[in-house]
Amino acid sequence: MHFNKAPMKNLLMFILSTLPYTVSSETITLNPNTQLQGEFIQGGLIRGKTLANNRIFLDEKPIRTTPEGQFAFGFGRDATKTSTFSIIASSGEKLSHTLKVQSRDYKLQKVNGVPQKTVTPPKSVLGRIKKETQLVKSARKTDSNATDFLSTFQWPLIGPITGVYGSQRIYNGTPKRPHYGLDIAAPVGTIVKAPTDVTITLVHQNMYYSGGTLIMDHGYGISSTFIHLDEVLVKVGDKIKKGDIVAKVGSKGRSTGPHLDWRINWFGVRLDPALIMPDMPTTKR
Numbered sequence: 001m002h003f004n005k006a007p008m009k010n011l012l013m014f015i016l017s018t019l020p021y022t023v024s025s026e027t028i029t030l031n032p033n034t035q036l037q038g039e040f041i042q043g044g045l046i047r048g049k050t051l052a053n054n055r056i057f058l059d060e061k062p063i064r065t066t067p068e069g070q071f072a073f074g075f076g077r078d079a080t081k082t083s084t085f086s087i088i089a090s091s092g093e094k095l096s097h098t099l100k101v102q103s104r105d106y107k108l109q110k111v112n113g114v115p116q117k118t119v120t121p122p123k124s125v126l127g128r129i130k131k132e133t134q135l136v137k138s139a140r141k142t143d144s145n146a147t148d149f150l151s152t153f154q155w156p157l158i159g160p161i162t163g164v165y166g167s168q169r170i171y172n173g174t175p176k177r178p179h180y181g182l183d184i185a186a187p188v189g190t191i192v193k194a195p196t197d198v199t200i201t202l203v204h205q206n207m208y209y210s211g212g213t214l215i216m217d218h219g220y221g222i223s224s225t226f227i228h229l230d231e232v233l234v235k236v237g238d239k240i241k242k243g244d245i246v247a248k249v250g251s252k253g254r255s256t257g258p259h260l261d262w263r264i265n266w267f268g269v270r271l272d273p274a275l276i277m278p279d280m281p282t283t284k285r
């Protein structure tokens, strides 16, 4: 796509045709050929486009682009206040931009009533936990050529939001790591759908902390993880269409009641699903 002749018109077409628009998200035009769109805040997923031959970097680390020059990256829960985004054109010319990343205040959430063995696991299960953590980590390293991360995400299920990204958790009185998911409450067995077209990269019916666990690839390092599932209904390698059924809600692992816990990652960086979604519909579909 070339922007030289009618940059404003093309920019508008780019926003309307390529990327979902949400009220709070922002489009930053770095030069006539490069735009970034998303929420420039801790947990934010940024999607963008540049010329196909440009090379791009976030804080000096290269970001792979699609053959059309599209890409994604994100800011973690505790991302620093600024990041440097650089573009190296095919001519060798380098442009660097400072991106301001808004900080967030995270709430403290006391969660009582989870199985005590998931707060202080016995030594006998530490090996199992380590192995399961490795499986999740390696699935999130997937760097495929799928471009589903560019499409509009749909809610995997409709229900009240009972847990948010980033909150500092105290389980049965013991401070633990922050919560990185968006929790949506629903009865056990409620159907859960794929948020975009995806390829399944991890299926586990009962991990120690996370219960039934499903990881889906959206391409270029963007993945979705569903946890505490009662049952996963797909297999590794399956290609699933947006809106197709992938799992059933459960309450397995470190959980106090049935809900879907949805996480989005850019490789190992944990992002906030709520930032890319429209408001949760109030009526059930």
Ligand SMILES: [Zn+2]
Binding pocket: 163, 179, 181, 182, 183, 260, 261
């Ligand atoms: Zn959760």
